[in-house]
Amino acid sequence: MTIAVEALGKRFGALWALREVSLTARPGAILAVTGPSGAGKTTLCRLIAGIETPSRGRILGDGEDWARRPPGRRGVAFMFESYALYPQLSVFENIASPLRSPRVRGRYDEAAIAERVAEVLALTEMTALAERLPGALSGGQKQRVALCRTLVQEPSVTLLDEPIAHLDAKLRHWLRGELRRRQTAAPVPTVWCTPDALEAMSVADTLVVLIEGRVQQIGTPEEVYRRPANVRVARLIGDPAMNLISGALEGAGDGLAFRFAGARVPLPGALAARLAARAGGAVVLGVRPNELALADDAGARGEVYAFEPFGKYSIITVRLAGDVIKVKAPPVRSFRPGEPVRVAVRAEAPVVFDAASGARL
Amino acid sequence: MARVDLAAVWKLYGAVEAVRDLTLACADGTMLALLGPSGCGKSSTLKMIAGIEAVSRGDIRFDDRSVSALAPGARNIAMVFEDYALYPHLSVFENVAFPLRLRRAPAAEVARRVGDALDLLGLAEVRDDNVRRLSGGAQQRVAIGRALVREPAVVLFDEPLSHLDADQKIQLRAEIKRLQTMNRLTSILVTHDQTEAIAMADRVAVLNLGVLQQLGTPDELYARPANLFVAGFIGEPPMNLLAAEAAAENGGCVLRGAGWRIAATMGDGPGRVIAGIRPEDVGVTAADAGGDALGTVFFREPRGDADVLVVDLDDGARVVAEVAGPSPWRAGDRVALAFPPARLHLFDPESGRAYAGAAP
Numbered sequence: 001m002t003i004a005v006e007a008l009g010k011r012f013g014a015l016w017a018l019r020e021v022s023l024t025a026r027p028g029a030i031l032a033v034t035g036p037s038g039a040g041k042t043t044l045c046r047l048i049a050g051i052e053t054p055s056r057g058r059i060l061g062d063g064e065d066w067a068r069r070p071p072g073r074r075g076v077a078f079m080f081e082s083y084a085l086y087p088q089l090s091v092f093e094n095i096a097s098p099l100r101s102p103r104v105r106g107r108y109d110e111a112a113i114a115e116r117v118a119e120v121l122a123l124t125e126m127t128a129l130a131e132r133l134p135g136a137l138s139g140g141q142k143q144r145v146a147l148c149r150t151l152v153q154e155p156s157v158t159l160l161d162e163p164i165a166h167l168d169a170k171l172r173h174w175l176r177g178e179l180r181r182r183q184t185a186a187p188v189p190t191v192w193c194t195p196d197a198l199e200a201m202s203v204a205d206t207l208v209v210l211i212e213g214r215v216q217q218i219g220t221p222e223e224v225y226r227r228p229a230n231v232r233v234a235r236l237i238g239d240p241a242m243n244l245i246s247g248a249l250e251g252a253g254d255g256l257a258f259r260f261a262g263a264r265v266p267l268p269g270a271l272a273a274r275l276a277a278r279a280g281g282a283v284v285l286g287v288r289p290n291e292l293a294l295a296d297d298a299g300a301r302g303e304v305y306a307f308e309p310f311g312k313y314s315i316i317t318v319r320l321a322g323d324v325i326k327v328k329a330p331p332v333r334s335f336r337p338g339e340p341v342r343v344a345v346r347a348e349a350p351v352v353f354d355a356a357s358g359a360r361l
Numbered sequence: 362m363a364r365v366d367l368a369a370v371w372k373l374y375g376a377v378e379a380v381r382d383l384t385l386a387c388a389d390g391t392m393l394a395l396l397g398p399s400g401c402g403k404s405s406t407l408k409m410i411a412g413i414e415a416v417s418r419g420d421i422r423f424d425d426r427s428v429s430a431l432a433p434g435a436r437n438i439a440m441v442f443e444d445y446a447l448y449p450h451l452s453v454f455e456n457v458a459f460p461l462r463l464r465r466a467p468a469a470e471v472a473r474r475v476g477d478a479l480d481l482l483g484l485a486e487v488r489d490d491n492v493r494r495l496s497g498g499a500q501q502r503v504a505i506g507r508a509l510v511r512e513p514a515v516v517l518f519d520e521p522l523s524h525l526d527a528d529q530k531i532q533l534r535a536e537i538k539r540l541q542t543m544n545r546l547t548s549i550l551v552t553h554d555q556t557e558a559i560a561m562a563d564r565v566a567v568l569n570l571g572v573l574q575q576l577g578t579p580d581e582l583y584a585r586p587a588n589l590f591v592a593g594f595i596g597e598p599p600m601n602l603l604a605a606e607a608a609a610e611n612g613g614c615v616l617r618g619a620g621w622r623i624a625a626t627m628g629d630g631p632g633r634v635i636a637g638i639r640p641e642d643v644g645v646t647a648a649d650a651g652g653d654a655l656g657t658v659f660f661r662e663p664r665g666d667a668d669v670l671v672v673d674l675d676d677g678a679r680v681v682a683e684v685a686g687p688s689p690w691r692a693g694d695r696v697a698l699a700f701p702p703a704r705l706h707l708f709d710p711e712s713g714r715a716y717a718g719a720a721p
Binding site: 037138170177180195202222225289305306308309310311312315338 | 398399526527528531534535536538539542543556559560561579580583584593595596597598599639641659660662663664665666669671681687692
């Protein structure tokens, strides 16, 4: 099954929760949707599941318009962020419940149910808790039951809304790998929503960045990371996110340089040629924290704002003339707030954004 | 500000020992983090320092003065909560001014001290806004301003970042650290997130099941974890912990695990050990180059400037490696891994304790 969403819009009263969203989720691939709270991620899932009705646009399952297809006949496995477990049923029975529903009557015998449930319990390290009631589980364990109940099905599409948000770091890491392997082997598409852009990058075949109901960018994780479509996307992706430095373009010999806080960064030839007509204009330079270095003798002048030593690297926050930026550097020495430093740009492929619109140039 | 000392402190809830024999100190003007998973005793400890919970046994002192018997109001502490706990109907200014109004401070003094706090926190421009209009990060800055304006002896931060989106978390983490350093605030931070503890605190106390596991600077905890719990808790992705057998061979010592084998130097002679190696210390090369272990990439997690590779070794163990990104490796690739002996941490599998001198 391929799910295509075309110019989808959803309005709640005066508020458009989604506007003009178009995307395609293909079988055996994970479409990861990321964006801050309020972006419209959950609304998108609810529209695909048929729990909400679109205000504009349409949803197609293998080319068939789903407008008249009720939720029960879409075959969508949807993991709700709120879990929605049956309090009187054991973990095992909660997970088995979709396999016993009237819609799939006769498809699974007890042995098949036991086998399918055992597989997802093992995957999520929940085997020992199969007989517990939901009331006796922690929040993270409840989330894993809801995840199991979604994975146990053979749906037309799997929708995961923040599936691993409340699990500890080690289990989250393990499940990212296991779920990715499992879902990419399935003959159906998976839509995985999360506000954690790193999580989205790590599981996605295709990454969708959604902000305030609008798609900002669709691409592979590498494309979005290397070439964010605008400053809003740039602010979301990376740990820490890309630095956005205000400055101006100026001619430098045959080429073009970016000037800020008393420093000049020559731009690579192809980029310079493309931006030649903008010489003198105000722009924003996007540079990753690991593409900046603290130098003794050259670079922009600033002062240390904060210092965070992380063992394998340090993050030094530096205040320049107009911006606060983050430098990710080897853990060579510590810095005190207020200490003067110079920052050199060592980016091989910097990106430049329009100062007014924020769009990448 | 004050120095805080906990001397052999216990917290008992009936038969449950929530905190067991905890002794630690937070030096004047520094930040101490209490770090651990849920149920480790960090919140009970914070509540005893605040005076919200009674100390079952032992003593808590601020500057050599016992506060164990004092009511919360008499301890001169300020708290910053995870849900901000602001007054939603009041402006930014009035929220910060609230503790001073309670004390009936003169208007001129209120204006001066609140003005200073708002400047310090970058809130001057929104001083008259209703707090409900602010982002989560800005609301938490208001809560910090309200804590500081009282000029407390100790500031207690209870999971201050846990309700924020990732980007705001990264911003505010640096802000709190700067504020604490510049103003030399004696502060105690409670968190379950090792990244926050490492980023903000001068010293970190790692707790598990009510017992102190290790107390040290972030560097010490990272470079020399005292036991398996700390080794697995500090660092992201966590340290690889692999069962191994140490044996004498050809006059040297060899460490052998499921699917790998290396020459190592260790003082304690042959026997079973747990070998720990951090993901960024694992070398990854093409399989035909040879290494300490051969395996297949199971999963590649791109993180932008780094790729985290989960590698299944041919004979069983699963190893996580972190390499510079974007890397050429993909799921299914055959790779050779190297475990540099100098980067190994060795632990006793029975007690879980680190062997002295085993780590760099």
